[in-house]
Amino acid sequence: MTRRFTANLCMAALAALILFDQTTRPLNPYRAPAALALGSGQAVTAGFCAALPK
Amino acid sequence: MTDAILTEIPAKGPAKGEALRRLPLVLAALLAVSALSLFGGLRYGLLLAVGIGFGIILEGLRFGFAGPWRRMIRERDPGGVLAQLLAIALVALAAFPLIASHPGELAGAAAPIGYAMVGGAFVFGMAMQVLLGCGSGTLVNAGTGNPVSLLALPFFAIGSFFGAYATVWWTGLGALPVIVLSGTSGLILTLIGLALLGGVFLLLAAPGTRRIPARMVWAALALAALAIANLVISGQPWGIVYGLGLWVAQIAVSSGGSLAGSAYWSMPGNAEQVTQSLLTDITSLTSIGMIGGAFLVAAWRKNGFAQKIPHLPARAWASVIVFGFLLGYSSRLSFGCNVGAFFSGVSTGSLHGWVWFIAAFAGAFVGVRLRPLLGLEARA
Numbered sequence: 192m193t194r195r196f197t198a199n200l201c202m203a204a205l206a207a208l209i210l211f212d213q214t215t216r217p218l219n220p221y222r223a224p225a226a227l228a229l230g231s232g233q234a235v236t237a238g239f240c241a242a243l244p245k
Numbered sequence: 246m247t248d249a250i251l252t253e254i255p256a257k258g259p260a261k262g263e264a265l266r267r268l269p270l271v272l273a274a275l276l277a278v279s280a281l282s283l284f285g286g287l288r289y290g291l292l293l294a295v296g297i298g299f300g301i302i303l304e305g306l307r308f309g310f311a312g313p314w315r316r317m318i319r320e321r322d323p324g325g326v327l328a329q330l331l332a333i334a335l336v337a338l339a340a341f342p343l344i345a346s347h348p349g350e351l352a353g354a355a356a357p358i359g360y361a362m363v364g365g366a367f368v369f370g371m372a373m374q375v376l377l378g379c380g381s382g383t384l385v386n387a388g389t390g391n392p393v394s395l396l397a398l399p400f401f402a403i404g405s406f407f408g409a410y411a412t413v414w415w416t417g418l419g420a421l422p423v424i425v426l427s428g429t430s431g432l433i434l435t436l437i438g439l440a441l442l443g444g445v446f447l448l449l450a451a452p453g454t455r456r457i458p459a460r461m462v463w464a465a466l467a468l469a470a471l472a473i474a475n476l477v478i479s480g481q482p483w484g485i486v487y488g489l490g491l492w493v494a495q496i497a498v499s500s501g502g503s504l505a506g507s508a509y510w511s512m513p514g515n516a517e518q519v520t521q522s523l524l525t526d527i528t529s530l531t532s533i534g535m536i537g538g539a540f541l542v543a544a545w546r547k548n549g550f551a552q553k554i555p556h557l558p559a560r561a562w563a564s565v566i567v568f569g570f571l572l573g574y575s576s577r578l579s580f581g582c583n584v585g586a587f588f589s590g591v592s593t594g595s596l597h598g599w600v601w602f603i604a605a606f607a608g609a610f611v612g613v614r615l616r617p618l619l620g621l622e623a624r625a
Contacts, residue, residue, distance in 0.1 A: 194390030194543070195550035201387050201395050202540055205533060208492065209524070215499050216522040223286025228480030234349045235480030237527045238487045238518050240576070240585030241356035241595065243416060 263547070270541050277537070285524055291478050292527060296534015297541070298471045299483075303385045304539040308464035310379040310583040314370075314609045322454040323446035328461035329588070334439045335469035336592035340476055341432040344593060353593025354482045356580030359420025362597060363604045365408075365578030366586065370605030372572040373583065374612025375619060376565060380485040380582030383572065384532055388539030392554050393621070396562065397569030404573025405490035406497070413508040415578045426594035435594060442602075472592070479527040482589030486576040488528035494519050528585075561620035579604075 225231035274297055282290025302308060313325020344351045356362070373379040378386050378394045383401055386394030426434050447455050457465075475483045494510055498519055504510035510519065523529040543549035576582040579601055581590060587605065590598020616622055 192554045193550055194392075194552050194554065196390070197392050197395050197554065198388065198390030198540055198543060198550055201390065201398075201536065205536055209533070211499075212495065212523045216495070216520065218281075218285040218522050218524055220284055220286060222525075224288050226287040226291065227478055228288075228350055229343070229347060229477045231350060231480075233480075235352045236514055237479065237481060238491065238515055239352075239354065239481050239528065240484040240487045240581035241354040241590065241597070242487075242514075243356060243412065243580070 292530040293534045296531035297538040300535035300538020302467045304542040306464035311373045321451035323450045327457045328465045332465035332468045333592045336472045339473045354589040355425045355595045356597045357420040361415035361578040365575040366601040366604035367608035368575035370608025371612035372568040374609045375568045384535045385539040388536040389543040400569030401573040402489035404570040405486045406493035408574035408577025409490045409509045410507040424596040484528045484585035558620040564619040
């Protein structure tokens with residue numbers, strides 16, 4: 192067995208995760224943020240590794 | 246003439262075949278970015294493209310974190326580590342003025358230094374050497390079919406979820422206020438710090454290794470450009486582990502679980518993100534893109550998937566599960582991995598990024614020695 196199998200397995204798992212996500216939490220284009228945060232006038236609120244609850 | 250024609254035909258044949266084989270890969274990547282831009286929003290499509298770019302550069306130019314640290318420890322070859330410092334310095338040159346001139350819109354990777362943060366970084370450094378895959382490395386390696394990284398990845402995500410779940414408790418054991426270097430003086434201090442660190446590595450280097458290979462200089466330049474793009478598009482620096490924990494949180498909630506017991510996952514921003522598509526989460530998008538970009542490079546190469554799956558002893562596979570979990574758990578206690586804490590923390594002025602590096606590098610010494618004992622490589 193070569194890495195072809197495991198690489199394809201990885202991509203299949205990723206596709207399954209996205210499929211699961213889209214069946215439970217579909218995208219909504221009407222909630223799209225500005226294309227760039229820079230110059231948007233909106234405060235950054237997204238989750239990040241370094242963020243700690245206050 | 247006839248000879249020339251005869252030799253030309255076979256040469257063109259495989260080239261055409263290669264092009265036909267590669268075309269669907271490029272089209273699939275373009276289609277994914279376009280579809281996400283259309284159905285989710287341009288910002289998300291751009292972030293997926295940035296993530297694919299990260300994966301292409303990291304795999305295509307073989308730029309990493311765990312491998313260069315290992316080469317510095319075992320062979321005193323600092324080339325890869327110096328390339329990391331170069332990339333961080335380049336990002337800092339852009340990130341410091343951008344964050345200073347756009348407060349609120351853009352934010353750095355600021356986090357406090359604390360007992361759990363230092364301990365977490367030490368464990369992360371150890372785990373990344375045992376697995377030979379850091380935060381970015383595990384994703385990229387999984388995308389290329391590396392079975393160790395592929396098995397570690399789900400446990401990395403589970404560990405990230407549980408680490409985040411308990412991070413408030415761990416941080417409560419003792420932490421300093423968040424200390425951030427900012428403005429021109431902060432940038433100068435950061436660049437001096439990076440130069441001094443590079444100088445230490447050069448002093449320790451073995452003769453004949455005191456240089457950055459050209460390939461890694463190009464990779465550092467490209468990574469810096471992508472990291473700056475990540476900051477401009479998303480408003481926050483390049484990160485990885487938040488998204489992995491979020492995937493598990495979403496699966497847990499969809500399966501009927503409750504996150505009410507966690508101060509972290511109950512935080513308004515995180516609780517809201519758990520209900521939203523992971524394709525609207527910044528770190529998830531770049532991580533998915535990295536896996537896809539690495540797959541693309543491996544598939545592009547003629548024999549990119551030819552390597553056979555190794556026959557490792559059972560204790561090696563058990564170690565992959567345990568250290569995969571530790572990789573995720575420790576990265577949340579230390580406020581990021583080699584990317585979120587070290588690369589992005591230092592390049593946006595957070596002092597915790599510097600402390601993270603020292604603690605993780607110390608842990609890497611232990612990890613390098615543990616790896617053969619766990620059956621993950623031939624013992625010397």
